[in-house]
Amino acid sequence: MSIEVSGLTKIYGTQKAVNDITFTAGPGVLGFLGPNGAGKSTTMKILTCFIPQTSGTAKVCGFDVATQSLDVRQHIGYLPESNPLYTDMYVKESLGFVAGIHGIRQPGKRIAEVIEQTGLGPEQHKQISQLSKGYKQRVGLAQAILHNPDVLILDEPTSGLDPNQLISIRQLITDLGKSKTVILSTHIMQEVEAVCNNVVIINRGHLAADDTVKGLRQKYNNQLLEQIFTKITNG
Ligand SMILES: Nc1ncnc2c1ncn2[C@@H]1O[C@H](COP(=O)(O)OP(=O)(O)OP(=O)(O)O)[C@@H](O)[C@H]1O
Numbered sequence: 129m130s131i132e133v134s135g136l137t138k139i140y141g142t143q144k145a146v147n148d149i150t151f152t153a154g155p156g157v158l159g160f161l162g163p164n165g166a167g168k169s170t171t172m173k174i175l176t177c178f179i180p181q182t183s184g185t186a187k188v189c190g191f192d193v194a195t196q197s198l199d200v201r202q203h204i205g206y207l208p209e210s211n212p213l214y215t216d217m218y219v220k221e222s223l224g225f226v227a228g229i230h231g232i233r234q235p236g237k238r239i240a241e242v243i244e245q246t247g248l249g250p251e252q253h254k255q256i257s258q259l260s261k262g263y264k265q266r267v268g269l270a271q272a273i274l275h276n277p278d279v280l281i282l283d284e285p286t287s288g289l290d291p292n293q294l295i296s297i298r299q300l301i302t303d304l305g306k307s308k309t310v311i312l313s314t315h316i317m318q319e320v321e322a323v324c325n326n327v328v329i330i331n332r333g334h335l336a337a338d339d340t341v342k343g344l345r346q347k348y349n350n351q352l353l354e355q356i357f358t359k360i361t362n363g
Pocket of ligand 1: 140141143145162163164165166167168169170171
């Protein structure tokens with residue numbers, strides 16, 4: 129399994145934001161769901177070595193996030209919720225900058241590939257500050273996949289996109305999930321139905337469900353995922 133999380137716990141001050149979570153993920157798209165404040169971003173930040181856990185373990189491609197963070201970073205791509213970008217850089221310049229951080233050989237060739245893959249072609253000569261929100265998301269995604277990681281962590285990558293952009297970014301995520309392990313945090317249940325093979329639901333820091341989309345629907349008499357989510361997280 130590309131991701132192995134066991135007994136993961138994060139305490140901020142007196143608050144248990146993540147409470148003894150255990151799950152695994154392999155190639156495909158895993159919907160990482162939960163109400164606001166459930167602990168999704170915190171878990172994602174631990175998986176990407178941005179913050180340390182309080183206890184428990186998390187491994188990415190067999191590497192421990194606490195003790196082998198350089199190896200983890202080589203195997204993981206992360207699009208944080210806020211998609212922080214250097215907006216005064218030009219698209220290609222920003223990708224060149226990230227390629228330099230990863231020490232990518234022949235960066236020009238790889239940058240051209242990810243520009244093609246993320247549909248940035250028409251906007252590739254613009255400054256990031258001039259891009260629409262959807263194209264900024266594409267730049268964030270392009271940066272996350274530039275070093276061709278096996279695992280991608282995408283924290284609400286489609287929030288605020290128009291319906292056309294939604295469809296194309298979802299298609300891109302689906303394509304990426306064919307060869308990579310993608311953890312996708314989203315509040316849009318239609319997106320989960322459209323894109324995800326498996327779902328993990330976190331509620332108030334606890335693991336509340338870990339199943340295939342199909343399995344979850346079967347368990348709840350084929351109700352809509354939205355209704356199932358409400359039941360699980362209000363129960
Ligand atoms: N740096 C921090 N210091 C203190 N508490 C924090 C910190 N970061 C997050 N929290 C708290 O931890 C809990 C989980 O937050 P987290 O951001 O992981 O939730 P989330 O599931 O990603 O929520 P959302 O869907 O709103 O993005 C929240 O109650 C939040 O206020």
